[in-house]
Amino acid sequence: MSTLFKRLRIHQVFGANTNVGKTILTTALVRASAQKGKNVFYLKPVSTGPMDDADDYHVNRYTTKHARWIDAECLFRYDEPVSPHLAVQMQKSGEGTPPSDETFVNSIANRIRTYARSTLDPSHMYLETAGGVHSPSLSGTSQADCYRPLFLPTILIGDSKLGGISSTISSYESLLLRGYIIDAVMLFHDDYYKNGEYLKKYFAERGVFLAIVDAPPPKLSEPWEDFTSTEKYYESITSSDGPNIVGSVVDHLDSCHVKRLEELESMPRRTLDSIWWPFVQHGLVKGEKDVTVIDSAYSDFFSVTNKDASSESSIVSPQYDGSASWWTQTVGHAHPSLTLAAARASGRYGHVMFPQAIHLPALNLAERLIQNGPGKGWASRAFFSDNGSTGMEVALKMALRAFSIRQKDHLKNEEKKELGILGLKGSYHGDTIGAMDACEEGVYTCEWHNAKGYWFDPPTVGIKDGEVNITVPASLASFSQSNSVQAESLSWVYDVEGRLQTPLARAYALYITRALEALKQRGGPKLAALVLEPLVMGAGGMLFVDPLFQRVLVDTVRGRRSGSSTKWSGLPVIFDEVFVGLHRIGMESTGPLLGVYPDISVNAKVLTGGLVPLAVTLTSQSIFEAFLSDNKAEALLHGHSYTAHAIGCEVANETLSLIDKLSASEDWLAAQASWAKSDGQPSPVWSLWDPNFITAISKLPQVKEAMTLGSVLAIKVQGASAGYTSQSAQTLLQSLNIASQDGQLSSAPGGAAFGIHFRTLGDVAYFMTSLNTTSTVIRSIEDRIWTTLNST
Incomplete structure (x- = not known):
């Protein structure tokens, strides 16, 4: 991951093209830094071609006698003077297998750390890439993507020749799209094309420092004369006796480095003076040390400031994003495909009005979700909104209107205002007032909250002491004759169709029926919709609800065994799949597993890969028709200024395409195989977390139970203090935040030791991966959790 040292100022050098003078200008920067009394490191990660033409050889040749101390080296050297991806294939030794x-990135990062430890004096480092910004790396990946985990401040060498304006601006924009900090642009002066004059204005408007340097003299055929001529040239552009343009660049780079350090150092205090965080009790924040400063993010890792960094260690270090940034990350941070999708839609549309209009990203997304996604087989319409909470507001409006219209002959106007919903205790559907009203009173509600409905206490699934258990609440225990049911296996629990004829299913049905009858007899609220978080209730404490209970509940309120009918019956059923949907728990939608489809569902979070907010409420045709008439007042008069935001829709389409590829990946197939039934048949559920690890931690005395599905791992800890306000899980596992020093240095990008940023829900600690988190990273996290739990 990213590195940033107080004493070692690092910049990497990208070129707008090949043969634009990267090595010449980098050599000049090395000399200018040395002349300012700095120790200087030069690193060429990849060199192709003869040694006499190697860039590190050139740097050594023209800087050594002028330097206080210079170290120039190359990490990967190949004989053929071609692109790195071809050079490695043509290499005779090693059978042409590229690293x-x-x-590759770990090798560079380790070298940087070695440099940082090797000097006690302020030093400079220049890392020179090969070719242009998008020239292939050794593996064939674009350099712009390959080097991104390092997140090094950048110098772009522009192109002074014909077409150079375009290639320079294109390179600059390519780097910006990947989040690079571009501290300076340099290029040669050219009297004919005058690219510098044009680019000077372009970059000035963007606040980017541009230096135009005299071009080098022509190469001479006589080696000694060429050396003398080149040496004289370097002297002319770096000497303190002249204009010393290159020296001014070095000064600017130093000031950028200092500014970045000062900015990071000041951010905690400025934050405490200006920010009101969500879900944080500011009275418990003790000071600046409690502020996590995120300098950048890449893949599954934040790059956070290291408050205890020594003078020779990086002041930023990797920290695993253990909550997938509040459940949003799908393919990791800063994924270039999603960034480019956002840019593509931004450049084509920006934002456009949506009522009675259409654009291709929205249409493609709606059709994908309805025809081949979570709405397949039941949904006919897609309604766009901003986020999960607003998507649920839309769903509630749809359901209540549909119920009111069907019950119009039995429902007074004043009764419509008091309609309630049926749900489960521990449910949570967002923080807008309407969504809060669909939940019972709890820690998330506010003064205006008016709980409208009835909520069942659900049975839950967990692994205790290595055994799968269904915990039955006290209110239901008399019907099931037990408060705990030991299951045959996890796959048995989620074989809903196979369990429908069991005594427990009959107990559930009897309990639900009698509770609803009792509610009606005592004049409880008139229920107008069933709202469920299928399988897992996230904010309520990562409660893995017995799927059989939810299936029986749906069948009961519909008054029939669920089938393929698209006409809602009994009560409209809403599935809040904001958290669980789109493979977060190992399946695209929960309907096929439950054997029942909703009348309305909501998807968000994973939908856009964590890049931008967007929600989609899917609905059946019969719900849609409740709003269909020739009277506008009867339409769904609900909307958002950014409804069907083109950028969000395009990013969602790209995200879904990436997920389709992941579903056939080796990591997923291997994980699914590890959760197969004892007879080798596929299990209806699976997890990216290792089953042996889950079994092992469930047996620890500190752990009450553990549970996992898909990318989600929940650990409920033992202790007298339970509930959302408990600090027990945070206290038990707080050492995970500290970077590992146990030798597991290869999991984070750049090979650095990493901490784990995780969230807790009272006595429950949960960990969540992206859908493409590698098995290597997950195994490292499992080891850290295991070690931490065993050391407490």
Whole structure:
């Protein structure tokens, strides 16, 4: 991951094209830094071609006698003077097998750390890439993507020749799209094309420092004369006796480095003076040390400031994003495909009005979700909104209107205002007032909250002491004759169709029926919709609800065994799949597993890969028709200024395409195989977390139970204090935040030791991966959790 040292100022050098003078200008920067009394490191990660033409050889040749101390080296050297991805294939030794991007980046990061430890004096480092911004790396990946995990401040060498304006601006924009900090642009002066004059204005408007440097003299055929001429040239552009343009660049780079350090150092205090965080009791924040400063993010990792960094260690370090940034990350942070999708839609549309209009990203997304996604087989319409909470507001409006219209002959106007919903205790559907009203009173509600409905206490699934158990609440225990049911296996629990004829299913049905009858007899609220978080209730404490209970509940309120009918009956059924949907728990939608489809469902979070907010409420044709008439007042008069935001829709389409590829990936197939039934048949559920690890931690004395589905792992800890306000889980596992020093240095990008940023829900600690988190990273996290739990 990213590195930033107080004493070692690092910049990497990208070129707008090949042969634009990267090595010449980098050599000049090395000399200018040395002349300012700095120790200087030069690193060429990849060199192709003869040694005499190697860039590190050139740097050594023209800087050594002028330097206080210079170290120039190359990590990967190949004989053929071609692109790195071809050079490695043509290499005779090693059978042409290229190192992976991870190996390549780790090699660079380790070298940087070695440099940082080797000097006690303020030093400079220049890392020179090969070719242009998008020239292939050794693996064939674009350099712009390959080097991104390092997140090094950048110098772009522009192109002074014909077409150079376009290639320079294109390179600059390519780097910006990947989040690079571009501290300076340099290029040669050219009297004919005058690219510098044009680019000077372009970059000035964007606040980017541009330096135009005299071009080098022509190469001479006589080696000694060429050396003398080149040496004289370097002297002319770096000497303190002249204009010393290159020296001014070095000064600017130093000031950028200092500014970044000062900015990071000041952010905690400025934050405490200006920010009101969500879900944080500011009275418990003790000071600046409690503020996590995120300098950048890449893949599954934040790059956070290291408050205890020594003078020779990086002041930023990797921290695993253990909550997938509040359940949003799908393919990791800063994924270039999603960034480019956002840019593509932004450049084509920006934002456009949506009522009675259409654009291709929205249409493609709606059709994808309805025809081949979570709405397949039951949904006919897609309604766009901003986020999960607003998507649920839309769903509630749809359901209540549909119920009111069907019950119009039995429902007074004043009764419509008091309609309630049926749900489960521990449910949570967002923080807008309407969504809060669909939940019972709890820690998330506010003064205006008016709980409208009835909520069942659900049975839950967990693994205790290595055994799968269904915990039955006290209110239901008399019907099931037990408060705990030991299951045959996890796959048995989620074989809903196979369990429908069991005594427990009959107990559930009897309990639900009698509770609803009792509610009606005592004049409880008139129920107008069933609202469920299928399988897992996230904010309520990562409660893994017995799927059989939810299936029986749906069948009961519909008054029939669920089938393929698209006409709602009894009560409209809403599935809040904001958390669980789109493979977060290992399946695209929960309907096929439950054997029942909703009348309305909501998807968000995973939908856009964590890049931008967007929600989609899917609905059946019969719900849609409740709003269909020739009277506008009867339409669904609900909307948002950014409804069907083109950028969000395009990013969602790209995200879904990436998920489709992941579903056939080796990591997923291997994980599914590890959760197969004892006879080798596929299990209806699976997890990216290792089953042996889950079993092992469930047996620890500190753990009350553990549970996992898909990318989600929940650990409920033992202790007298339970509930959302408990600090027990946070206290038990707080050492995970500290970077590991146990030798597991290869999991984070750049090979650095990493901490784990995780969230807790009272006595429950949960960990969540992206859908493409590698098995290597997950195994490292499992080891950290295991070690931490065993050391307490």
